[in-house]
Amino acid sequence: MYEALGISREDKHARMMQSAKNLSFFDAPVGLIVTLDRSLRKLQILDCGIFVQTLMLLAQERGLATCPQAAWSMWSGTIRKVLDLPETEMVLMGMALGYPDTSEVAADIPMPRIAPEEFATFHGFEN
Numbered sequence: 001m002y003e004a005l006g007i008s009r010e011d012k013h014a015r016m017m018q019s020a021k022n023l024s025f026f027d028a029p030v031g032l033i034v035t036l037d038r039s040l041r042k043l044q045i046l047d048c049g050i051f052v053q054t055l056m057l058l059a060q061e062r063g064l065a066t067c068p069q070a071a072w073s074m075w076s077g078t079i080r081k082v083l084d085l086p087e088t089e090m091v092l093m094g095m096a097l098g099y100p101d102t103s104e105v106a107a108d109i110p111m112p113r114i115a116p117e118e119f120a121t122f123h124g125f126e127n
Contacts, residue, residue, distance in 0.1 A: 022071040025095075033079055065098060065100035068095050
């Protein structure tokens with residue numbers, strides 16, 4: 001991502017400034033914070049992931065863009081204070097939501113993907 005933005009590995013300040021854009025939801029008009037009650041089991045984190053993906057797909061269907069942001073989990077104490085969340089709530093992530101800004105280079109960086117066969121094993125699909 002930094003390479004596509006023209007930010008060199010050595011330019012720590014520019015990398016930090018780009019990373020800090022997370023904390024303004026990349027200027028999106030809506031910022032979502034996803035939390036989970038700590039009394040729930042770890043499997044419910046998977047449920048939250050399914051919910052978030054569904055939300056992202058529904059947003060895209062309606063012409064909106066999303067950006068899931070794990071960076072918000074590092075600021076759980078601050079988020080807890082600002083949103084008056086109890087200690088029983090675990091901050092999982094944030095998400096930017098709004099209309100896509102096609103003029104922003106970072107909004108359309110092609111990310112290389114490896115083939116599923118490189119990270120998964122499939123059984124019963126030989127034919």
